[in-house]
Structures are given as C-alpha cells and as structure tokens.
Amino acid sequence: MCGIIGYIGQREASSILIGGLKCLEYRGYDSAGMAVFDGQNIQDIKIKGKIFGLAKALEKKNLPGKLGIAHTRWATHGAPSIINAHPHFCCSRHIAIVHNGIIENYANLRKVLIKEGHHFSSETDSEVLAHLIEKYHKHKSLTKAIQLALKQVIGAYALVVISATEPQKMIAIKKSSSLILGLGQKEYLLASDASAIIPHTKKVIYLDDNEMVVLSKNGYRIHNLGNNHLIKKKVETINWNLTQISKDGFKTFMLKEIFEQPESIANAFRGRFIPEKGQIKLGGLETIESKLPHLSRIIIVACGSSWHAGLVGGSLIEELAKIPVKVEYASEFRYRYPVVGPDCLVIAISQSGETADTIAALELAKTKKALTFGICNVVGSSIARLVDAGAYLHAGPEIGVATTKGFTSQLIVLTILAIHFANLKKTINRKNAQKILKELTRLPVLIKKLLDQSGSLAELAQKLKNTHNCLYLGRGYNFPIALEGALKLKEISYIHAEGYPAAEMKHGPIALIDKKMPTIFIATQDKTYKKIISNMLEVKARNGMIIALATVGDKKITSIADKVIYIPRTIDFLMPVLNTIPCQLLAYHIAILKGHDIDKPRNLAKSVTVE
Numbered sequence: 001m002c003g004i005i006g007y008i009g010q011r012e013a014s015s016i017l018i019g020g021l022k023c024l025e026y027r028g029y030d031s032a033g034m035a036v037f038d039g040q041n042i043q044d045i046k047i048k049g050k051i052f053g054l055a056k057a058l059e060k061k062n063l064p065g066k067l068g069i070a071h072t073r074w075a076t077h078g079a080p081s082i083i084n085a086h087p088h089f090c091c092s093r094h095i096a097i098v099h100n101g102i103i104e105n106y107a108n109l110r111k112v113l114i115k116e117g118h119h120f121s122s123e124t125d126s127e128v129l130a131h132l133i134e135k136y137h138k139h140k141s142l143t144k145a146i147q148l149a150l151k152q153v154i155g156a157y158a159l160v161v162i163s164a165t166e167p168q169k170m171i172a173i174k175k176s177s178s179l180i181l182g183l184g185q186k187e188y189l190l191a192s193d194a195s196a197i198i199p200h201t202k203k204v205i206y207l208d209d210n211e212m213v214v215l216s217k218n219g220y221r222i223h224n225l226g227n228n229h230l231i232k233k234k235v236e237t238i239n240w241n242l243t244q245i246s247k248d249g250f251k252t253f254m255l256k257e258i259f260e261q262p263e264s265i266a267n268a269f270r271g272r273f274i275p276e277k278g279q280i281k282l283g284g285l286e287t288i289e290s291k292l293p294h295l296s297r298i299i300i301v302a303c304g305s306s307w308h309a310g311l312v313g314g315s316l317i318e319e320l321a322k323i324p325v326k327v328e329y330a331s332e333f334r335y336r337y338p339v340v341g342p343d344c345l346v347i348a349i350s351q352s353g354e355t356a357d358t359i360a361a362l363e364l365a366k367t368k369k370a371l372t373f374g375i376c377n378v379v380g381s382s383i384a385r386l387v388d389a390g391a392y393l394h395a396g397p398e399i400g401v402a403t404t405k406g407f408t409s410q411l412i413v414l415t416i417l418a419i420h421f422a423n424l425k426k427t428i429n430r431k432n433a434q435k436i437l438k439e440l441t442r443l444p445v446l447i448k449k450l451l452d453q454s455g456s457l458a459e460l461a462q463k464l465k466n467t468h469n470c471l472y473l474g475r476g477y478n479f480p481i482a483l484e485g486a487l488k489l490k491e492i493s494y495i496h497a498e499g500y501p502a503a504e505m506k507h508g509p510i511a512l513i514d515k516k517m518p519t520i521f522i523a524t525q526d527k528t529y530k531k532i533i534s535n536m537l538e539v540k541a542r543n544g545m546i547i548a549l550a551t552v553g554d555k556k557i558t559s560i561a562d563k564v565i566y567i568p569r570t571i572d573f574l575m576p577v578l579n580t581i582p583c584q585l586l587a588y589h590i591a592i593l594k595g596h597d598i599d600k601p602r603n604l605a606k607s608v609t610v611e
C-alpha cells in the first residue's frame with residue numbers, strides 16, 4: 001500500500017505535494033518521489049527513506065511548476081531504493097505516473113514492451129504503466145492512450161498520469177485502490193485518502209472503480225474507463241479534522257488494520273491461482289520448483305503471532321500434501337541441535353522480515369544446506385533477501401504493534417502454499433483444490449460480516465474489562481487461534497490470558513475456573529465440535545463464564561454459553577481466518593476501555609531485531 005497525490009492549479013505544486021505526502025506517510029515510507037512539469041519538461045526528485053528526506057532534497061533542488069504528482073512507497077515489487085521510487089517515467093520522459101496497487105500481469109507486459117524496444121529503469125510492476133501508455137500515446141491522445149493501455153492491465157490501481165505533451169491535463173483512474181478527487185478554487189487534487197486533501201478543500205468526490213477523471217485547472221470530467229460515458233458524481237463535504245483522518249478516520253492504526261482485512265486478504269490471494277484448474281501460481285516458487293519433489297519434510301520457523309500462523313500452516317500442509325511438518329519457535333530452533341539437511345524445506349514466517357531469532361534460525365538452516373522459503377510482508381527485508389525463494393503477503397504496511405492483517409494474510413499464503421504442495425504431490429484432486437480456492441475468494445465478504453459485529457464485541461468488552469485472567473480454548477486448526485486470541489489480549493490490554501488446546505484443559509487449567517474467570521471457546525462446527533461442547537459443560541459445572549465463537553445457526557450453544565459470537569460458515573481449513581477477527585476486536589475494545597496506547601503497547605516493538 002502506497003500513498004499518491006497529484007496537483008493541478010494556480011499554486012506551486014511542490015509544497016502542496018510534500019504536505020500531502022506527509023499526511024499519507026503512514027501508508028508506506030521506504031522511499032518517495034515527486035515530479036513537476038516546469039513549463040517544458042517534467043523534473044523529478046526521488047529519495048530512499050521517509051518524506052522528511054524528500055522535503056530536505058527539495059530545499060536543495062527546486063521543482064517549479066503548477067502541475068505535479070508525488071508518491072510515498074511501501075515496496076511490493078522491487079526493493080526500497082531510489083530507482084524503484086515513483087514517479088516512473090516512459091522512455092522519452094514525457095509521461096510520468098504514480099501508482100498504488102499491484103499489476104498482476106506486469107511480468108508479461110514488461111517482456112513484450114522490452115521486445116518492442118522500451119527501456120526499463122526500475123524493478124517495479126508500476127513502471128510498465130508508463131511505457132504502455134507511451135506506446136499508445138505516439139498516435140493517440142493521452143486519454144485514449146491510457147484507456148488502451150489499461151485494457152491490457154490486470155490488477156489493482158489508483159493511477160495518476162501527467163504528460164509534457166498535454167501539460168494542461170492530469171488524468172487519474174481508479175480500480176480496487178482508493179482515490180479521491182479534491183475540488184478547490186481553480187485547482188484540483190487527487191490523493192489516496194482525504195488527509196492529503198483537506199488542508200486545501202473539504203469538497204471531494206470519491207471515485208469508484210473503473211472511473212477515469214480528466215482534470216485541467218478550469219474543470220474536470222469523469223467518465224467510465226471502458227465506454228467513455230460521462231458520469232455525474234456527487235460532491236461530498238468532509239467534516240473530519242486532520243488528526244482523525246491521518247489514520248484514515250480510524251481511532252488507531254490497529255483498528256484501521258483490522259478493518260482493512262477484507263482488502264488485505266484479497267491482496268494475499270489475488271492473481272495467485274487459476275480457479276478453473278485448481279492450480280496455484282506463486283511466482284516466488286518458480287526458482288526452486290524443480291527441487292521441491294526431492295524434499296522429504298518441512299520445518300517452519302517463526303516467532304510470536306507468525307509462529308501461530310505457522311502452526312495452522314503446518315497442519316494444512318500435512319493434511320493436504322501429506323508432507324511431515326515441524327513448527328518451531330525460531331528462538332528455540334537456533335539453539336537446539338535440530339536435524340536439518342538438504343532434504344528439508346525451511347519456511348520462515350515473519351511480517352517484518354527483520355526478527356532476529358527468525359533470521360538466525362534461517363542462517364542455521366542454510367549452513368545445513370536446507371532449501372529456504374520466506375513468507376514476509378515487508379519487501380526487501382532481511383529475511384526476504386536471505387531466503388532461496390519466497391512469497392510476500394502484500395498486506396500493506398502494518399503500523400499497529402499488535403499484528404492483525406499481517407497474521408490473517410500469513411494464513412492465506414500458507415493455505416495457498418499447502419494447496420500447491422498438494423498439487424505437486426498429487427494428494428489433492430482438482431475438485432477439492434477448486435473448492436478451497438472458491439471458499440478463499442468468499443473470505444473478504446465473510447470478514448466484512450464479522451467486522452459488522454464490532455459493536456456487540458465492544459459491549460462484551462465492558463463485561464470483561466476488569467477481569468485479571470482469561471482462558472482461550474480451541475482444537476485442531478483453531479487451537480493456534482486460541483493462542484493468537486490470548487496473545488492479542490495480553491499485548492494490548494495487559495490482561496493475563498492463556499491459549500490451550502481445549503482437551504488439555506482438564507490436565508491443569510481447569511483448576512483456575514471460577515465465576516470470575518472467563519473462558520473463550522472457539523467452538524465453530526467441525527469434527528471436534530461435540531468434544532468442545534463437553535469441555536464447555538465442564539466449565540459451566542464449575543460456574544465459569546463462557547463466551548463461545550459458534551457457527552451461524554448453532555442454537556444449541558446458546559443454552560450453555562453466556563455469550564455467543566456467531567461466525568459465518570466456511571470450510572474447516574479457512575475457519576481460523578474467520579475466528580481470528582472477533583478475537584482481535586475483543587482484545588481491541590477491552591484495551592480501549594482500559595485507556596491503553598493501542599498502537600504502541602508498553603514494552604513492545606513492531607519488529608524484534610534483538611534476541
């Protein structure tokens with residue numbers, strides 16, 4: 001997820017653009033850039049690092065002009081660097097673009113464009129857009145060229161284009177990535193979110209997918225990208241203040257990230273499978289594909305929530321692909337004498353890609369000649385660079401210290417990986433693979449339904465906020481979700497919580513149960529459902545308070561539990577993704593009631609780069 005902004009009007013563009021980028025910086029901050037039309041050419045500045053660096057660079061090199069675009073990057077394709085920073089240019093430098101989103105078919109487009117003589121300067125997916133538009137702009141207007149170019153593009157984009165050949169214009173298109181048009185006095189702004197616009201105007205138009213806006217300083221025209229039909233859009237007035245919307249209107253980054261999950265999950269699977277064939281296409285695996293059949297086992301190494309994701313992933317791989325999997329705490333693995341060798345695939349899972357113990361575990365695996373694979377969110381991170389191959393989460397920057405969307409995206413990538421291994425080992429038939437993939441695509445809608453329950457979880461939080469201890473119980477794929485639920489509660493509410501496999505309760509934790517101690521059961525219907533109901537009755541017999549996550553339509557459970565949170569139905573493999581959402585929201589609301597700093601909980605750091 002990146003931040004983009006464009007300006008056309010009467011004022012100097014650069015100061016408006018830099019101010020806008022500062023508001024958008026939370027969206028990504030590994031590199032940034034700006035391009036302004038100076039009356040003859042498009043001049044640019046790019047830096048690696050934060051907006052602060054770009055502002056400093058602008059003090060040295062002035063970019064005069066009243067038409068410009070700017071970008072703050074959170075790398076997805078290509079490491080954070082000056083060459084990969086936006087804006088990107090076509091070969092002749094007449095066209096400059098900023099892009100937020102992912103171009104799924106960029107590799108093919110790039111190949112074709114290179115054959116046609118285009119020269120690429122970056123490793124990004126975005127740069128193909130500049131060259132593709134250039135290709136058509138030779139004989140067509142800029143508007144037409146963009147339309148022709150985008151006909152060939154598969155993916156998500158909020159795209160803003162300027163051209164030195166039609167400098168009275170700025171053109172933008174939205175598809176699956178947010179873009180807002182700000183309407184000022186003889187000036188217009190385009191930005192990824194309203195925070196960058198409201199210092200200048202509160203009148204905005206929220207662009208919808210497949211809409212193209214053509215701006216000049218005297219007016220704007222919005223039409224459908226495909227058929228050119230003009231669209232009359234409602235002008236809305238923003239009544240937020242700046243502080244609120246720097247987190248996109250959310251009170252905290254964590255809440256924003258929780259609510260981003262329908263989108264982040266879609267980004268984790270988008271373009272990664274062929275539904276009709278039940279096949280996975282994970283670009284990152286291609287380089288090691290030939291070695292996979294020779295592997296006899298897998299070891300997953302990770303820390304914290306990533307380790308919980310690894311537990312789910314390990315079970316999925318064993319069940320679907322019948323490959324033995326061991327899931328290890330990276331911090332333990334590195335100091336044991338593990339049996340690892342060339343027959344072994346070591347998968348490191350890490351949101352940040354910088355966790356010291358996970359890096360050390362990987363290094364150990366490499367010395368033992370194991371094949372290594374990374375599942376990271378941060379592009380260009382240490383782990384991403386260390387492994388033989390890998391897959392990114394594409395979840396966008398996660399700023400809240402307690403991981404939310406990072407965790408659910410890890411579950412998605414692991415599911416995809418498990419299906420891929422199963423396909424390779426022929427342990428899954430096409431119908432089953434298709435079924436799982438079909439359900440995967442339903443998850444964003446189901447998650448939206450769960451997010452709608454945030455209010456009732458806030459009410460439940462009122463009842464639980466003064467508790468000192470809490471037990472989370474689950475089985476099978478949902479046992480790691482019990483661990484994750486307990487970790488979320490601990491991290492941000494500072495309430496002591498334990499996650500346990502439900503059947504283990506009677507081997508000790510049951511001693512803790514009394515009427516003050518809430519137990520959260522993950523009791524959605526799967527093959528262990530009846531057993532979990534028995535565990536619930538054991539807690540009830542000891543006057544414990546029971547909160548149940550249950551499958552929609554389960555009426556029986558209401559007679560046992562004190563509070564039931566209903567979860568939409570999906571296949572067992574994907575229930576962990578859904579069950580995670582109420583656990584996140586419950587922890588969040590309790591921590592809010594306790595007045596804690598949600599995004600920066602005490603004693604924690606977003607990436608643990610020390611042992």
Ligand code: M6R
Nearest residue numbers: 304305306350351352355402403
């Ligand atoms: O960046 P990583 O995924 O490697 O981080 C691992 C843990 O430090 C992390 O998951 C931590 O447990 C989170 N704060 C959990 O919310």
